[in-house]
Amino acid sequence: MNSHVPVMLDQVIKALGPRDGGIYLDGTFGGGGYASAILDAAHCTLWAIDRDPDAIQRGAALAARFPSRLHLLHGAFGDMMDLLAAAGVTTLDGVVLDLGVSSFQIDDPARGFSFRFDGPLDMRMGKHGTSAADLVNGLTEEALADVLYEFGEERASRRIAHAIVLARAESPIETTSRLAAIIRSVLPPDRSGHDPATRTFQALRIKVNDELGQIGQALRQAADLLSPGGRLVVVAFHSLEDRIVKRFMTEASGRIAGPSRHDPRGLLSRQRPGFRLLTARALRPSTDETLDNPRSRSARLRALERIAPSPAQAERGIP
Numbered sequence: 001m002n003s004h005v006p007v008m009l010d011q012v013i014k015a016l017g018p019r020d021g022g023i024y025l026d027g028t029f030g031g032g033g034y035a036s037a038i039l040d041a042a043h044c045t046l047w048a049i050d051r052d053p054d055a056i057q058r059g060a061a062l063a064a065r066f067p068s069r070l071h072l073l074h075g076a077f078g079d080m081m082d083l084l085a086a087a088g089v090t091t092l093d094g095v096v097l098d099l100g101v102s103s104f105q106i107d108d109p110a111r112g113f114s115f116r117f118d119g120p121l122d123m124r125m126g127k128h129g130t131s132a133a134d135l136v137n138g139l140t141e142e143a144l145a146d147v148l149y150e151f152g153e154e155r156a157s158r159r160i161a162h163a164i165v166l167a168r169a170e171s172p173i174e175t176t177s178r179l180a181a182i183i184r185s186v187l188p189p190d191r192s193g194h195d196p197a198t199r200t201f202q203a204l205r206i207k208v209n210d211e212l213g214q215i216g217q218a219l220r221q222a223a224d225l226l227s228p229g230g231r232l233v234v235v236a237f238h239s240l241e242d243r244i245v246k247r248f249m250t251e252a253s254g255r256i257a258g259p260s261r262h263d264p265r266g267l268l269s270r271q272r273p274g275f276r277l278l279t280a281r282a283l284r285p286s287t288d289e290t291l292d293n294p295r296s297r298s299a300r301l302r303a304l305e306r307i308a309p310s311p312a313q314a315e316r317g318i319p
């Protein structure tokens, strides 16, 4: 069976700074690599969310190692506020998000995330709802091209969408290898050596799982849940994710991305930021890590610390 090597683990733990008695959330439990390091770093309580039922099931062994300190919740991190509230948790000392899919998911042909294996065209992290095959066989040519362009930054989106529509007229596209072959038939490999199917698979995965919408929801909720001194640490793997994280953190810390000195919004938001940016620039993995674990190559870590209570916390008298 495969496993998942946690990315930028030391930097994540350092940025989160777990303390004894603290309450933390790992919004992307995955293989439990971050979770077990957080629980080892301090005598804290950790809530862990994953939308993949397989991840939650695998986590039972770790939860047994840390009785009453690790609590697993099945669901989407975009619903963290409700999931935690139902468990009686309303404030946190830290939140960590390690975006994207785990090696457990990508290396399992049955999950349909990868063009490296033949499998059903699925890509649903939560194992329910609309699958990649539903999109590929059901969207109009124009809508399909828009998805590839928006979420895969695929410049040949129209050409690929057209080839997909021609192919599905013969028979529905049900497998990863058939989709990859259709893309390769109209798009030669680029000079970087990336498979031509890379961007299309990324786009479908993001759309199937509403990954960008989830990130936006999670960042806002995490910020509201953090108590003063609490930290939000996010590891992103591609520019679409990182752009949302960077913008959110920049604005939360009272800066406006690329402001003019004379822009009144910049002056206003600089007055009383509730957060401090801990990473002026995104942290990157070491060269050794990128050699040991190629998956880490595109990782970017950003972190934010709450320095003033939220209006709701101030109302409840939290200093």
Ligand SMILES: C[S@@+](CC[C@H](N)C(=O)[O-])C[C@H]1O[C@@H](n2cnc3c(N)ncnc32)[C@H](O)[C@@H]1O
Binding pocket: 004, 005, 006, 007, 027, 028, 029, 030, 031, 032, 033, 034, 035, 049, 050, 051, 052, 055, 075, 076, 077, 078, 098, 099, 100, 101, 102, 103, 125, 214
């Ligand atoms: C990169 S892996 C996390 C690996 C983990 N940090 C570790 O060390 O093992 C990402 C995990 O987050 C989960 N995930 C992704 N998006 C999610 C979402 N919106 N809500 C909940 N879980 C999500 C995936 O199912 C996957 O298991």
